Amino acid sequence: MALRGVRVVELAGLAPAPLCGMILADFGAQVVRVDRTPRSAVATDVQGRGKRSLALDLKRAPGAAVLRRLCCGADVLIEPFRHGVMEKLGLGPEVLLQENPRLIYARLTGFGQTGKYAKSAGHDINYLALSGVLSKLGRKNENPYAPINLLADFAGGGVMCAMGIITALYERTKSGKGQVIDASMVEGVAYLSSFLWKSQNLGLWNRPRGENLLDSGAPFYETYKTADGKFMAVGAIEPQFYEQLIKGLGLDSDKLPGQLSFSDWPEMKKKFASIFAQKTQAEWCSIFDGTDACVTPVLSFDDVASHQHNKQRSSFIKNDQEETSPRPAPLLSRTPAVPSFERDPFIGEHTEEILLEYGFTKQEITELYSEKVIEVSKPKANL
Numbered sequence: 152m153a154l155r156g157v158r159v160v161e162l163a164g165l166a167p168a169p170l171c172g173m174i175l176a177d178f179g180a181q182v183v184r185v186d187r188t189p190r191s192a193v194a195t196d197v198q199g200r201g202k203r204s205l206a207l208d209l210k211r212a213p214g215a216a217v218l219r220r221l222c223c224g225a226d227v228l229i230e231p232f233r234h235g236v237m238e239k240l241g242l243g244p245e246v247l248l249q250e251n252p253r254l255i256y257a258r259l260t261g262f263g264q265t266g267k268y269a270k271s272a273g274h275d276i277n278y279l280a281l282s283g284v285l286s287k288l289g290r291k292n293e294n295p296y297a298p299i300n301l302l303a304d305f306a307g308g309g310v311m312c313a314m315g316i317i318t319a320l321y322e323r324t325k326s327g328k329g330q331v332i333d334a335s336m337v338e339g340v341a342y343l344s345s346f347l348w349k350s351q352n353l354g355l356w357n358r359p360r361g362e363n364l365l366d367s368g369a370p371f372y373e374t375y376k377t378a379d380g381k382f383m384a385v386g387a388i389e390p391q392f393y394e395q396l397i398k399g400l401g402l403d404s405d406k407l408p409g410q411l412s413f414s415d416w417p418e419m420k421k422k423f424a425s426i427f428a429q430k431t432q433a434e435w436c437s438i439f440d441g442t443d444a445c446v447t448p449v450l451s452f453d454d455v456a457s458h459q460h461n462k463q464r465s466s467f468i469k470n471d472q473e474e475t476s477p478r479p480a481p482l483l484s485r486t487p488a489v490p491s492f493e494r495d496p497f498i499g500e501h502t503e504e505i506l507l508e509y510g511f512t513k514q515e516i517t518e519l520y521s522e523k524v525i526e527v528s529k530p531k532a533n534l
């Protein structure tokens with residue numbers, strides 16, 4: 152796998168950092184998740200695939216010292232706390248990079264390491280709001296709408312941070328040096344929205360929210376309910392594809408207003424909606440599959456893995472617990488990701504083996520354990 156041999160220490164966090172660690176693990180990195188003690192706490196990381204867990208109390212000086220030693224032997228540290236937390240623990244970048252100048256110290260936060268909000272709490276919706284992107288999302292005459300926590304937490308956060316780490320790893324092959332990554336989700340999601348900024352002069356966004364080409368204003372870029380209560384997604388932007396949509400709907404384009412006649416869009420939406428409501432999703436699929444009309448079913452999580460196209464590409468996988476999830480993307484031809492099929496780790500499940508691997512002696516481990524700096528958890532037998 153592409154990242155084989157890369158050693159990552161991920162400090163347990165809420166949602167974005169766990170995705171970042173999981174991506175690196177899927178592509179072959181050895182990811183150690185540092186969980187809090189006590190180990191009786193339930194892991195909140197549902198993206199623990201391929202990781203091992205070490206339970207360590209960072210608030211105690213010997214615990215912080217353990218992390219410093221781990222970072223001496225690691226390539227990457229991912230920390231998900233607000234600015235100042237690591238410094239307070241004596242684990243700031245100036246300390247860790249001095250001890251290991253090759254370390255890539257990734258700081259994945261909402262607001263970044265500097266600025267008015269650097270020390271404030273926040274969540275996806277707040278980062279999305281501050282990036283300007285949230286103001287663009289939502290239907291006509293409705294409040295801005297945050298599409299789950301996908302955009303800031305995961306796209307602008309976890310994925311962007313993984314990109315930063317891989318870029319820094321590549322740069323290190325030339326310089327031999329690590330560096331600090333200040334991955335702010337506000338900036339990550341703003342960067343992700345570059346197209347919106349760069350396309351402003353094209354007139355794509357001149358109208359109020361929900362009345363533009365790609366923000367649910369256009370009838371040919373919309374979802375429509377079918378006779379069986381399901382939905383179809385329509386993305387027929389280019390005129391040649393729009394023509395196929397019109398044909399599939401059984402309409403005659405000579406009798407319709409022009410595709411880009413904004414004032415007719417609300418009426419056209421009503422027309423399309425009433426036609427889509429006359430057939431089931433399966434019936435619409437049989438009409439549009441194999442055409443270039445850019446019309447696809449809106450699949451539920453129940454249906455997605457068994458859809459023929461996804462099945463043909465094995466886009467979804469089942470782990471040993473029979474849980475379905477998306478296969479890592481993108482597909483690399485020679486060195487594809489090989490996700491673990493095992494269950495996620497329990498908190499502290501691998502404490503001892505990780506410490507041994509990072510050069511701690513049995514004696515040291517016993518002392519850390521008796522001082523309650525680390526915790527060790529053995530999975531219970533399934534009786």
Ligand SMILES: C[C@H](CCC[C@@H](C)[C@H]1CC[C@H]2[C@@H]3[C@H](O)C[C@@H]4C[C@H](O)CC[C@]4(C)[C@H]3C[C@H](O)[C@]12C)C(=O)SCCNC(=O)CCNC(=O)[C@H](O)C(C)(C)COP(=O)(O)OP(=O)(O)OC[C@H]1O[C@@H](n2cnc3c(N)ncnc32)[C@H](O)[C@@H]1OP(=O)(O)O
Pocket residue numbers: 162164165166167185186187188192193194195196207208209210231232233236239240259260261262271272273274275276300304
């Ligand atoms: C919208 C999403 C969030 C969705 C998350 C949900 C999926 C989950 C949220 C709540 C979960 C539920 C809940 O936990 C209850 C149940 C628990 C059960 O176990 C499972 C079921 C639950 C129902 C559970 C289910 C789900 O998991 C939830 C519903 C987001 O937007 S996530 C993005 C958030 N933002 C960031 O990550 C940006 C950077 N981080 C921050 O800004 C802050 O960390 C944040 C998120 C605001 C939290 O602030 P907080 O004050 O809590 O933390 P920090 O200031 O960062 O400081 C951390 C402190 O912890 C100490 N520490 C860390 N590690 C250790 C250690 N190993 N040992 C000792 N101490 C440690 C550290 O020193 C800091 O201490 P101080 O505060 O004293 O400095």
